Amino acid sequence: MLKMRKTIVIYGLALAVLTLLLNVLEYKFFIRDLSMEVYMGLIAIMFTIVGIWVATKIIRRKTETVIKEVPVLVQQSHFELNEKELQRLGISNREYDVLEQMSQGLSNQEIADKLYVSLNTVKTHASNLYIKLDVKRRTQAVQRAKELGLIP
């Protein structure tokens, strides 16, 4: 609002200066000889320019901010482990580790290497997992685990 007042002051001054200028021109160069239409046209154009200038001064600060909401697909960033299900099914820590690696598509041997245990150990954990998840194969285990929110 402070700037508004400033704009009005500037506008008033500009008007005064132009009026003076026109008066000076009027008496010094006999512009009165020109037809009224041309005279008015000049003033009109001048003040249209002034108007545009004023408008830009005012409106520049009132730029319409169009907030365009662009939907961004987020790949499952919100996974939260369903610990209740884990407990309910009685899945142990190590079994869960194996399940995780399984869901990454690793073979039993690769899981064994990653977890620093023997192949047989992984097989045992896997077998126990299948019983607890009530499935027969690892592909089903991964499917079921995802359904139950045990893995992302």
Place this chain on the structure above:
Amino acid sequence: MLKMRKTIVIYGLALAVLTLLLNVLEYKFFIRDLSMEVYMGLIAIMFTIVGIWVATKIIRRKTETVIKEVPVLVQQSHFELNEKELQRLGISNREYDVLEQMSQGLSNQEIADKLYVSLNTVKTHASNLYIKLDVKRRTQAVQRAKELGLIP
């Protein structure tokens, strides 16, 4: 640019109308009696308003577009098959059938029974799939296929 031309036309018309109006006023109501300053002031104010109007018409198009990225969790509720990938990888119809059943956690034998083909046929399709998907195991194949949008 089309809109610019339209604005100019409107402006020209407005100027003409106002000039005419002033001429009519001039001869009918003896406005000439008013001092030149007041007369000019009125014209100035009028055309300042016109200028502002023109300016708003022009400037309104300078809207600041703030692109706000809204994260949208897509729970893959509506799956749309990525046929381009299927073609790119050269996966045949039958191979895709096997892939689908595979992702359901079925064994090769179960898939064979479901598709009314022999176990060996399923194995062949599976093997070819692994080559095309560049994976080694069915678990990885399912994973990869999901990433590529081949299966839900």
Place this chain on the structure above:
DNA sequence: ATTCTCTTCATACTAAAGTATGATTTCCAG
């Protein structure tokens, strides 16, 4: 007509997965 892909299937393997059982150690709770 013949080349090519898809589909089917077989045989013969190798590799991996999965089951069953038992043993050992560690660690926690009753």
Place this chain on the structure above:
DNA sequence: CTGGAAATCATACTTTAGTATGAAGAGAAT
């Protein structure tokens, strides 16, 4: 301190998965 769960591993075995190779019919494309 002791019974039980958890974790580890082994041996032995069965079942599935996966590879390699070849073959043959069907249909589309050239």
